[in-house]
Amino acid sequence: MLKRLFSKKKAVPFAGLLPPGQVLSAPHERFPYSYDASNWRGEPSCVLIPRDSAELAACVRACRREGRRFIARGAGTNLSGATVAPDGEVVISLTRLNRVLELDPLRRRALVECGVVNLDLQKAASAHGLFFAPDPASQKASTLGGNLAVNSGGPRCLKYGITTHHVMAVEIIRPDGSLAWLGDPLGEAAGPDLRGLLVGSEGTLGIISRAWVKLLPLPKAARTALFSFPGVAEAVRAVSEIIARGIVPSTLELMDAFILKAVEQFHHAGYPQDAAAVLLAEVEGEEEDLGEMMGEVLEAARRHGCLSFQAAEDGESRARLWEGRRGAHAAVACLRPSVWVEDGTVPRNRLAEALERLQEIGRKEAIQVGYLFHAGDGNFHPLMLFDDRIPEEREKVRRAGGEMLKACVDLGGTITGEHGVGIDKLPYMEYLHDPVTLAVMGEVKAVLDPENLCNPGKLIPPAFLSGAAGLAPSGRPRPQEAREWVPGGLAEAADMIRRARLEGLSVRPGGGGSKAAAPDTGVRLSSRAMNAVLDFDPANLTLSAGAGLGVAEAEALAESRGLELGFAACFPGTATLGGALSCSDSGPWRESRGRLGDSLLGLEAVLPDGRIVSIGRKVVKNVAGLDLGRLWVGSRGGLGLVASLILKLYPKPPAEDLLVAACPDHAQAAAGLEALRSGGLEPAAYCLLSPALAERLGEELGLRPAGSGGMLVLADFRGRLGRSGALRRRAVGALTAGGMEPGFELQGENRRQVWDWLRQYGAGPEGGLLRLWGPAGALREWTNLARDHSLPLACHLGGHEAWLHYPSLDSLGPWLDSAARLGARFSRLKGEGPLRPWWPAGEAGVMARQIKDHFDPGGFFPELPSF
Amino acid sequence: MNALAELTRYYDEVSRCSRCGFCQPTCPTYKLEDGEADVARGRNALVRGVIEGRAVLDADSIRTVDECLRCGACVTACFAGVRTDRIMAAARAFYAEQKGRSRLAGFLMAGLLPRRRLLSALMKVLAWSKRTGLSRLARLAGWAGAWGRGLARAEGLVKEVPTSFFSDRLKPGTVLPALGEKKFTVGYFVGCRTEFLYPRIGLDTVEVLRRFGAEVRLFADPASCCGLPPYSYGYSQATRDLVRRNAEAIVREPCQWVVTEIGSCYHFLKEYGQLYGDDPEFGETARRAADKVVYLADFLAQAGPPRGLRAAYPRRITFQDSCQLVHLQKSARAPRELLKGLEGVDFREMEEASWCCGGAGAYTVSHPGQSEPILERKLGNLRATGADEVVVACQSCYLQISHGVRSRGMKVKVKHLAEVMEEATRPAAP
Ligand SMILES: Cc1cc2nc3c(=O)[nH]c(=O)nc-3n(C[C@H](O)[C@H](O)[C@H](O)COP(=O)(O)OP(=O)(O)OC[C@H]3O[C@@H](n4cnc5c(N)ncnc54)[C@H](O)[C@@H]3O)c2cc1C
Ligand code: SF4
């Protein structure tokens, strides 16, 4: 005993931290954690295997205490070296945090631990007729934590979007071991969208321990077909045309001749051998729609020289068509000892051009390359064959990869669409980002992880990590006479912001002034002169515009080409794009179309210190670095002026239909929604108007269904229903069965008028507009309160959200009490005056504060909302 | 050839592993603790590291290799079809070569397995001691160390041992005529588990083959082991000797096919060509032998029942794949088709039917700590089917699942495919 006490045995690291078997420090135990699916290697000094959030937090605290840097590792399937430990960092392996903690089929949400394998969540969800949209090809193995941390894509992104669109809230363990919930399980937390910043941060800002994710109803039917083309260029043009026709297939996967040959050699999927390219297309939706949609796809393919086509007649032939695509990587992998997969993205209408340049690079380096495209997204993977045991071959492939990605950037694309930066893409970050933007990424990292403990040396080039030097303290703004400055462009805006700081003037960025009055001191910095349409690219489904462009103008422009924005902000007549972004004003279709931030592809902003940040491109998949744009979503001018935006556009659905029904109370409305959903009729928006609001709507638009006088339900359908009498009758039947009295079926202009009216309602200087989100019980209570107090309230049952128009802050008391009691939350869309949230800002607040203090020391710009 | 050079023959194969991780969800040992050392990717990385001099195979790291079931589930999941099963056998051989072997195991593999008569005599003694309760006594007395513990578990796994072995019932060299019209001539390969543990299953196999119109020939001088055990445990010379002897016997036998009902033996016989096809001394024979071997279910499905043979089995059953059959020989269809084709049968597919049950030859004895939880998962899936009988295609599963069912007091019966086919086609008593 004594002997053991005094023996000079080296202290075991992390002794006693976790139960035996969960701390691996022997060389043979650490070795298997020295690699991922990339060609990078690096052995950790220790591996920690927590089994729940509490153990995970303890691990992080222990690392910090011992000054050890650490790396979160899921399944280790990333292709960028993101989980290898080049400097003997500690690896925290998360595979045992693998429980689906809650699955709520009614609200369509799941609470998962980060180590749950993507496919396991799919299985759990499908038991309730639901699915989780992100489906990376690695879904059988990769974990949700990994999917979130890389912001993964998958074949179905074209229709459903990337991972971040389906993440509502994340719980993170911060580098100091504290715990923060970011985002909101049901709605959108106020303030900068820190949830969105964490998604895609590759474990550099903290470890995601749990997450609330969104689930969608499983599509009822799908149809699959394979088209062959004489060349890749033709196939790419067909893809553009398909999208231009307003069809959004769930998948448009393209393979070149090289891959075709390999596939046929190993899988015998029956792919045509004479073609130079094949396109695998799948459409999903209502059985009745599919024939027509596939018809359009075929028509588009024919117009671009399609040689032949095969449609899957049944499950088996569909599986066979997919087998070729799924096995493509495998087949190519059988040709040489190693394959390296690059991951470029370009604007989708420039794919053909990109391919030409890449092929040239491949030829120059004499490398065999096959091309696999997520064509609908402009994302593609050159599969380069080599032997990773031969250094010259490794070098060659690496060189070619770098050149290919540079070519993508030159074409307006990015260096990684879905695989992430890790170590592998670090050298290319400077192709894409300017030094200021990279420095800002580095500063955000340094602010949130000052000791650089979390996955150091990944994602952000080390040269830009010099620390959070920040601004020299420049005092505080002094109260001064109010004035308005209207910069005409980005450089001028930056000048003005610098000048204001020198003169000690506070600055309040503003757009159309629809939601906030002019300040009574300092500068109102208006973006209204920065209202140019910078680039409208209907074929690529993108719009770049100055932040001062009006929402209504942007909508009209999109509509002129059969497109629409991904959000429907309030007060479209006066609101600007920048203003809508700063309030994260997603509109009535949030649950079905996504949050406003989900259609933000990029932006330019002037920081409170006058530096200009420029992030994002005209591509829908881009995971090159921190998703900085999210900082401005919902931050209400607190982090500087948004100068321009790049937005994703969507094809307008072929038909739209609005049913207006009189509804006695909330219970009936909820029952009606259930009845619609269980009948397979999914409304895009479903909104219950309180009597006060219903009354006004009736008066102003003359819409007063029989039996009204109470409330009104607006059930909005986008897609097939508008053209099918039978479906419409079913929907009316469902509402009637729910105890409502359907009164109107509105299409086209008439439908539009109703929504425009609702969005414009409450414009004007008086009063305010509050968004509240909470569980069904909360919505019911708020609706009843609105009836009793005769206040206008629009309750979006499908989106778990209510909009309350209030005359004065005093009148809000009952709602705030109720929200506090029911654990619901709110954010303010319009209005002035102090409004304190009832919930503690917690660590999320601390994080927002840290970012704010770093970029705006002295507080020249407005406070962030709710902190 | 030195040991490393021998292992380096697998350098190309192991380098094809791209570390994609797709083997994780189907590897039974990975699913125990989700540890990277316990999955094909980790195992292959280790071997590659050894070849490249970045890692060592020592008393610690060999665990990674030894704990592999060699079930081949990873091969099915793998894009590139990396043969982790072969790589693991090679790694064991490398380690054994380096470290020297246990004398007892060495004797068993090289001295005993090829000598059927000697093995037979020894098995008789063991069987007798089990029946008389002597073995339990020995166990109580704490007889012997690690091997003793292994033997004790092995002994506990087996419920009862037969009083006579297969070759006591049907002498080597016997030729049994087809029942009814003769359509085929087949040789029957008797594996060790049939010989010593389950002669009944062997007799049923022969009977069914005969009812399906085959004249069945038994080898005159059988080796009673296909060579899989010494191969799995890294005894290269012993393996080669057995393979050569069997291959020659198979090629020599005047028949169209050689049939076996044991999934793992079948697989290994099929491997002869791949593993020894280049052997300067008997490569050609090894290849021809492999071509001649057919699995029982494939044979029956191909042959089809002769006219007038009624096959009825009015029970609720499910099927457990033999790992090596399903993953390495890609044969999942034939046994199911046969079973589903039986009159009156209520066939329930089992979740994870292709997952190893944890038996894996001697694995259940050498790695009870892994084997038991793997078995537990299997039994959970089995319960969920609600089947009254589980049909297996390999005696290794038979032993393991029987032990599982018995020790948990489950009512489910374990049957070999051959037993089911025999019962189903048994002529009504006159
Ligand atoms: C064959 C193959 C196909 C692929 N196909 C696709 C595809 O179609 N689309 C696609 O987008 N990707 C694809 N990938 C890449 C990869 O599978 C994805 O990036 C996946 O999301 C990674 O998940 P993982 O669990 O393996 O994470 P890991 O590889 O373990 O980690 C990836 C990154 O996430 C961080 N991380 C992991 N868990 C956490 C956590 N809980 N908190 C914070 N950070 C964390 C890590 O630190 C690391 O930076 C593919 C990979 C392979 C090998
Ligand atoms: S053979 Fe079986 S146990 Fe071994 S690695 Fe493959 S799947 Fe896992």
Ligand code: SF4
């Ligand atoms: S699936 Fe195959 S290639 Fe992928 S890690 Fe496993 S063994 Fe390696």
